[in-house]
Amino acid sequence: MRQVKCVAHARAGLLGNPSDGYGGKAIALCIADFHAQVCIEPSDRLRLSRGLQPGRAFASIGAAIRDVGDSRYDEGVRLLRASMKRYFLAFPERAFQASASLESRFLMRYETDIPRQVGLAGSSAIVIAALRALNEWFGTDLSSQAMAQMAWSAEVEDLGFSAGPMDRIVQSEEGIVAMDLAEEGDFSSYWSLIGVELPPLFMAWDPNGGSPSSLAHDSLKKRWRSGDPIVLKAVSQFRDLVDEGLILLKKNNHDGFRDAMTRNFRLRQTIFHVGQIDLEMVSIALSLGAGVKLCGSGGAVIGIPFSESDFSLLERAYRDKGYEFIRPVLKLSDSHRKSESRNQ
Template sequence: MELIRCKATARAGLVGNPSDGYQGKTIAVGVPEYFAQVVMYEWEDLELIPSQEDQSRFKSMDDLAKDVELHGYYGGIRLVKATIKKFVEFCRGRYDLHDRNFSIRYESNIPRAVGMAGSSAIIVATLRALIEFYEIEVPLHVQPSLVLSVETNELGIAAGLQDRVIQVYDGLVYMDFAKESMIEDHGLECGDYERLPLESLTNAYVAFNTDAGQPTEVFHNDLRGRFERGESAVVEA
């Protein structure tokens, strides 16, 4: 049995975050010590195996409450399911997919609710596994936009392209999301991305506090609303 293993790392935004959702420019770097991994193999039925984040058995009510604080009400299985659905829709009319089924499971050691893009890492890893399993080629610059569409269109999460770009490209990447730099490819809007030499980034440290964190969408959903309402402090920034 052939196992497909695909990873996507956490990320740290260095410059410009979160202007990626507002036609800005950013630089971000991957954090390979933390990652999401997907394992996929051919199977009789299409099977999604729950991970620790999707557990439904707890030692106590306090244990359940702590789990919800860390992982929300849906865990990560919804991310995998939404990615598969969007992948099918994206491929329709573009690629001929074989009809073999698969079993898929994910795991992640990316700290939750500290802004290191744990959710999109699961989606990127799932997309990579699907691309490998179905033996198709999706242009690299298109993949971040496909990942973003999973979150915005399927799950209603306000987000920008930056996290998905760095997780698809890895390393250190400069990104330009200005309106004049955007192109449309495969029906998706894509920015201008340039890999930078990783050795140019020295003495960089990533620090986080899981006790003080909150889900990224809490901040981004409010920021998007303020931008669309035309609040000068947000628009001018």
Template sequence: MENNGIIRSRAYARAGFVGNPSDGYNGKTISFTFDDFYAETVMYEAPYIELLPNRRDRSIYNSLDDLEQSVRECGYYGGIRLLQASLKRFREYCRKRGVDLGSKGFAMRYFSNIPHHVGMAGSSAIITACFRGLARFYDVDIPRPELANIILSVETDELGIGAGLQDRVAQVYQGLTYMDFNKAKMAQTGYGDYVPLDPSLLPNIYIAFKRELSEGSEVFHNDIRARFNLGERKVVEAMQTWAGLADQVRAALLEGRKNDVGELLNANFDLRRRIYAIHPDNIRMVEAARSTGASAKFTGSGGAIVGTYADDAMFAELKQTLEPLSIAVLKPNII
């Protein structure tokens, strides 16, 4: 434990670099985490279990305008439900494996500055931070592939949120990670092949995101899941193509062909655009970024993009082009 018996645990924002959204369909992806945004839990021993509300969980407002603004920023559901579902799954995991947690209780609060509903895996970051804190508090070791599965089950099974493994694997492993969700291996072992890559292999990378809320990932993923389950040919083939793009980017990185990456990222989005009805604001964001010569694709389900740029002059042009559109631009610090 840290000073005064306090445990602080963090999980960082995630950007789907290439291959997404094939992760939920036995595909392949490459993702990275970056510490510009993070979720954190703080725990300390107590004679009971207490989950302390965050600003996202408040039920008292100064006015109806205040309530409206809160809902626009945080949605209708706060983070307490994420902690509750995480604690339930953690208890079930320990009981199943005969881990005695004793009678020690705790108080827990959480914080997150990850932008809401822009595809940076904010919900799974809170859950991941919670599990890291619980594991340290109770001295429980959970293998990383298994931990990613548990975190996914918190969202899909406990809370009914449509999601894939990419975000959870990325946040559990951290850094830059290649993921292969091979169906046979998943069936045999319960998890895929997760291979850390050296972030120094990457070309110049930027992140840009809308300052206003975007559509939640539940809506996006539930639609594509239904189409995939119905066997819609172009969706099934698209998943295979996205997986192939992940392999192509991995090969380009390992072979030092950084200049080839941007075109592959563009192909990832262009295929997505042919498959989905994408909100015009998201299309404008991608096109505005590409107008500078940079590449651009979604980091997740919309609202944020990731891409490559040639040099500082192009990055400056990205900022000059996107910031007047209420789009923030940054160079991510991969961790």
């Protein structure tokens, strides 16, 4: 039986976020430790579900992509429906052809192990995985850039989320990615950081999760659009910080990059409310000499220890407070893998 399985991984911002949604710059990476998977296989009718649950059946592709934000559906199923809508808007001939063939009768199901609502881009991972699966199922040729744009449109325009381009760009491209997002809606100004040696990283997060990241961005988006001088100044400083970070990485100045990550967090505090849990996670790292910032909108931190021997101290400190802790593994892009193989 034909079956398609595609994945997209969690992401963490290294510098610049949250300015990516407000004309800023960012450096982010894909994390191999967590992913969302979308599977498509033949079925007697079109059906969308989470895991092995029965899911929801639809009479046609048209019915599945109508009113995709209907809150009666599981959030993950809404993400699948919005992904389908954007895919078939890009390839309308596929929807027409599929309606007259068995291709339109399939089971599309998602699974994810990305910790929920801690700023690791779990929602956009489901969308990117769904677009990859549809792309393979219908035999089309979506570029990474087009996929990122479609994912953003699905979440922001169709589902009403407040979000910047960063997550979708890095999840579609993979590896380590730098982005200049000065022009709103421009998904073309990014580049993979091939050959860059990252310092050793740690991640910690709240296993209880938090609130949806879009809630954190709603107020800031209004302030930015109204020309709030505090927000505009911070965005300009984030852009400068990313430029500095790129130079530091190029020079393998990991001490400088560690300091830049902490300055990113301090700058964020000038425009964003930071909750007690996030403050505690940051304080744990700083008390042990590490550089640290939030991975995304809150609920998880990423950082660089002062020395290799500090990893065990950091892990014990976080776990003693009830937080999860890992040393994240970079999810390499095809370009990164080819570069590594040439250098071996």
